[in-house]
Amino acid sequence: MVNHRGHHSKNLSTFRNRKSSFLSFTLYVIILFALSIFIFMLYSKDILDDEHNTPLLRVENSKHKQLLENQLWEAPSSHGLHPCVKPTSKYKAAPVLDRYMTVRCNGGLNQMRTGIADMVAVARIMNTTLVIPQLDKSSFWQDTSTFSDIFDEVHFIKSLQQDVRIVKELPKELASLPRARKHFTSWAGLSYYEEMMELWKDHQVIHVAKSDARLANNYLPLDIQRLRCRALYHALRFSPSIESLGKKLMERLRSRAKRYIALHLRYEKDMLSFTGCTYGLSDAESEELRVMREKTSHWKIKNINSTEQRISGLCPLTPMEVGIFLQALGFPRSTLIYIAAGEIYGGERRLLELTSRFPNIVFKEMLATQEELRTFSNHASQTAALDYIISVESDVFIPSHSGNMARAVEGHRRFLGHQKTITPDRKGLVELLDKLEAGLLEVSSFSSLVNQLHKNRFGAPRKRGAAPLGIKGRARSRLEESFYQNPYPECICKSETGMR
Known part of the structure; x- marks a missing residue:
């Protein structure tokens, strides 16, 4: 009897324990389910919020990107200046004299x-x-x-x-x-x-x-x-055949991209030999340039310290230096670049230092057909005229050295309304490049310093530079800015009387 009652109590206790466990499990499942629903609802809300907000963020990013791109390409304000070449009222017609x-x-x-x-x-x-x-x-x-x-x-x-x-x-x-x-x-x-x-x-x-x-x-x-x-x-308008082909090449450039840079890459054998600049060249290349300089009678200076030339900013930028410079300014890798130059010293090997950073590079030989260029072959001045036309009409012109073409194109672009021309500060840029190479500058700091260095070198209106104080005579004339590099104020003005 006692045993029976004990057995019954034990069974009841077991039942109660099982019931309690079942209720705990059920409650746990319910809480877990409710928590899952809550998390799902919260996540769904985030997804909906993201779907609602993402287009706006994309629009804002797009606007910011467009603003930066416009700043990169836009010409400086001309402040109402325009070409003025009309003679004054005192100017008389040329006399006909037999001399x-x-x-x-x-x-x-x-x-x-x-x-x-x-x-x-x-x-x-x-x-x-x-x-x-x-x-x-x-x-x-x-x-x-x-x-x-x-x-x-x-x-x-x-x-x-x-x-x-x-x-x-x-x-x-x-x-x-x-x-x-x-x-x-x-x-x-x-x-x-x-x-x-x-x-x-x-x-x-x-x-x-x-x-x-x-x-x-x-x-x-x-x-x-x-x-x-x-x-x-x-x-001094170019011949009809040059003008015609120059126009065709520009149209072909514009069909490739909305905007393009004309880069006067003066990394040619004669310029390197004349300036004595051998940075980055092999011993054999340096010797070849020295021999050429020695044999050119009208080049008066024969012995040149290449390192001093470069530190003083007297060397043309190398293709690699130009590529790093363009990256620092913010130009994207896809930028279309027209190379206005003759044969680059070192050929494809040297040019690769630029094309590895900016692969969208073209020469006139890539734009014109062999038939179109046949009449210009072996006539460097005629092909240089094509480069000149394309450079003057470019969205941005950048010379790697301040030679005759660089100065002439810059002056012409100023005359036509101060179109954007970026003239590298070679002395300051070389100093920054050497620090970057030595690991003394971070890339971000380098880019910031390059842009700061060139903030006033985009071709904005300014009067022609004078010689340093105290310099007189012919030495003064040599140190003045070229008239053809900047014909302001005589041929660029605000007055309507000088227009023509």
């Missing part, structure tokens, strides 16, 4: 172009008839092109007929007469050429052996300065 000036140009395309513009002004000052200049055929490029091969000769004569009388050739009866052969002094002023007019007493023809830098940058009459601009920007 002539023949000219032999020297240098590459842009050295000859600016020299011809100078000779137009000199002919005006000396009251002489200008014979169409002979172009340099003995420079580094050995180009046999004549004036009419490169320029529109008829347009040149006609557009300047109120300024200077220009003829295609010397009259036959004067061809055998003795000539006064002159090397006019460099950067000469008005009084010098007025003195040179004494030559007309004994000669009917003056032959000028060199045309480059024959006029001062400053302190010339306003009408003479504006005549130089009319000659360079209006009268």
